[in-house]
Amino acid sequence: MEMDTITAISTPMGEGAIGIVRISGEEALTIADRLYRGKMQLKEADSHTINYGHILDPDSGLVVEEVMVSVLKKPKTYTKENMVEINCHGGLTSVNRVLQLILNQGARLAEPGEFTKRAFLNGRIDLSQAEAVMDLIQAKTDRAMNVAMKQVEGKLSKRIQILRQTLLETVANVEVNIDYPEYDADEMTLELLKEKSAQVQNEIGRLLRTAEQGKILRDGLATVIIGRPNVGKSSLLNSLVHENKAIVTDVPGTTRDVIEEYVNIRGIPLKLLDTAGIRDTEDVVERLGVQRSRQLMIDAELILFVVDYNEELTNADVELFNLVKDQDTIVIVNKRDLDEKINMDEVKALAGEHPILTTSLVMDEGVDELEEAIRDLFFQGDLDSGDLSYVSNARHIALLHQADQAITEALTAVDDGMPVDMVQIDITKAWELLGEVIGDSVHESLIDQLFAQFCLGK
Numbered sequence: 001m002e003m004d005t006i007t008a009i010s011t012p013m014g015e016g017a018i019g020i021v022r023i024s025g026e027e028a029l030t031i032a033d034r035l036y037r038g039k040m041q042l043k044e045a046d047s048h049t050i051n052y053g054h055i056l057d058p059d060s061g062l063v064v065e066e067v068m069v070s071v072l073k074k075p076k077t078y079t080k081e082n083m084v085e086i087n088c089h090g091g092l093t094s095v096n097r098v099l100q101l102i103l104n105q106g107a108r109l110a111e112p113g114e115f116t117k118r119a120f121l122n123g124r125i126d127l128s129q130a131e132a133v134m135d136l137i138q139a140k141t142d143r144a145m146n147v148a149m150k151q152v153e154g155k156l157s158k159r160i161q162i163l164r165q166t167l168l169e170t171v172a173n174v175e176v177n178i179d180y181p182e183y184d185a186d187e188m189t190l191e192l193l194k195e196k197s198a199q200v201q202n203e204i205g206r207l208l209r210t211a212e213q214g215k216i217l218r219d220g221l222a223t224v225i226i227g228r229p230n231v232g233k234s235s236l237l238n239s240l241v242h243e244n245k246a247i248v249t250d251v252p253g254t255t256r257d258v259i260e261e262y263v264n265i266r267g268i269p270l271k272l273l274d275t276a277g278i279r280d281t282e283d284v285v286e287r288l289g290v291q292r293s294r295q296l297m298i299d300a301e302l303i304l305f306v307v308d309y310n311e312e313l314t315n316a317d318v319e320l321f322n323l324v325k326d327q328d329t330i331v332i333v334n335k336r337d338l339d340e341k342i343n344m345d346e347v348k349a350l351a352g353e354h355p356i357l358t359t360s361l362v363m364d365e366g367v368d369e370l371e372e373a374i375r376d377l378f379f380q381g382d383l384d385s386g387d388l389s390y391v392s393n394a395r396h397i398a399l400l401h402q403a404d405q406a407i408t409e410a411l412t413a414v415d416d417g418m419p420v421d422m423v424q425i426d427i428t429k430a431w432e433l434l435g436e437v438i439g440d441s442v443h444e445s446l447i448d449q450l451f452a453q454f455c456l457g458k
């Protein structure tokens with residue numbers, strides 16, 4: 001199938017040192033050559049070279065831009081098609097004028113993610129790798145980036161392929177049994193089927209156990225700081241943010257009263273969620289009646305609950321804690337530089353199984369310990385184990401669960417003495433579901449929808 005030639009600006013919109021306009025498709029070099037003037041025509045240039053020259057407006061003959069042009073000839077390119085990348089002087093006008101000239105020559109404006117979509121459709125990468133390209137762009141910490149990079153390189157794909165191969169062999173074996181029932185290999189077939197299925201389920205289980213951690217690395221750990229007025233919530237937020245250089249984003253769609261700040265806590269992106277309702281308040285418990293704040297707290301994956309070392313535990317503390325005691329909560333007893341007026345035994349009784357830390361945020365004491373406690377709560381020290389094949393994508397997680405379920409159904413069918421071709425149907429279903437992770441037999445509309453979330457020009 002021949003695809004048309006597409007083009008887009010691949011660098012961020014705004015003033016910058018260099019802006020890149022990308023072209024991909026059969027006509028990429030031909031189109032670029034109609035606009036480019038240099039030592040030689042681009043189609044004569046060797047692949048993977050960069051060439052100095054100028055872009056001219058073919059109508060007026062006037063020089064529009066001074067450029068460096070990368071020539072990338074198929075099939076060894078990002079999209080597996082002919083590609084040209086025109087490096088312009090950065091700035092909105094410059095790249096837009098060059099883009100316009102390319103469009104005038106018959107290229108079509110690319111849709112978001114269309115270059116990567118072509119890399120997928122042309123078979124250079126599978127769907128899970130394409131999705132990881134997206135994760136790579138959005139990674140908030142080095143560690144999240146390492147995980148995404150492994151997936152771009154195909155580490156998850158390889159594991160999925162091995163699982164599918166095992167299932168395929170199992171199905172083939174069952175088929176022999178259906179085709180030659182007189183062969184009487186029944187017992188053996190079922191034994192083998194059970195063994196192989198268990199093997200596949202083990203590996204799926206292992207992958208799913210990495211999922212929670214993978215999701216945290218990818219999306220950040222949704223965290224809310226709560227506590228009575230004046231206990232030191234803002235100070236805690238500031239300590240975490242200043243030591244770790246926050247990336248601040250407003251949550252789209254929520255009239256900008258939820259603020260997200262990403263801080264890197266030992267490789268974990270902590271997504272600190274903040275609303276007016278949670279922090280700037282006279283009576284916290286009352287204000288938490290505000291639906292949005294309460295929801296934020298309920299949805300949080302980590303609660304940092306702050307109390308004052310220098311004051312007795314109050315009813316408000318207890319009530320507030322009771323709202324979150326079933327969640328992952330760390331109790332922070334702040335202002336330890338002042339006199340001990342709180343009863344630590346009461347704090348311990350209240351906290352139960354939850355970790356307790358004492359801090360002095362004005363003296364900058366205890367923040368390291370807090371960061372360690374956060375990491376231990378979610379990663380028990382295995383963040384450095386080197387196994388970076390985390391599953392982090394919600395779509396992949398759902399498919400793995402379904403595949404696991406299908407195999408369980410196959411095994412139940414075996415135990416119930418169902419005919420072997422019934423068992424085969426379940427195993428085949430598991431094989432198909434795993435295939436969807438890497439984009440095998442997925443619906444076109446799903447593919448469109450996934451790539452539509454990409455950046456323009458990627």
Ligand SMILES: Nc1nc2c(c(=O)[nH]1)N(C=O)[C@@H](CNc1ccc(C(=O)N[C@@H](CCC(=O)O)C(=O)O)cc1)CN2
Nearest residue numbers: 020048070072075076077078079080085115124457458
């Ligand atoms: N200028 C520029 N920078 C970029 C990209 C790009 O497309 N253009 N990339 C993307 O956005 C990323 C690099 N990713 C790439 C991945 C594969 C291939 C590629 O051509 N693969 C060929 C093998 C090439 C070779 O071995 O020489 C292949 O797999 O067949 C290129 C870029 C990041 N930086």
Ligand SMILES: Nc1nc2c(ncn2[C@@H]2O[C@H](COP(=O)(O)OP(=O)(O)OP(=O)(O)O)[C@@H](O)[C@H]2O)c(=O)[nH]1
Nearest residue numbers: 228229230231232233234235279334335360361362
């Ligand atoms: N001595 C001492 N004072 C602290 C410590 N941490 C915070 N404070 C002080 O306590 C006061 C309240 O701190 P904030 O961080 O604003 O407390 P908050 O919980 O955000 O307060 P509200 O926004 O009113 O809910 C400030 O004057 C801080 O300087 C600490 O560890 N020791």
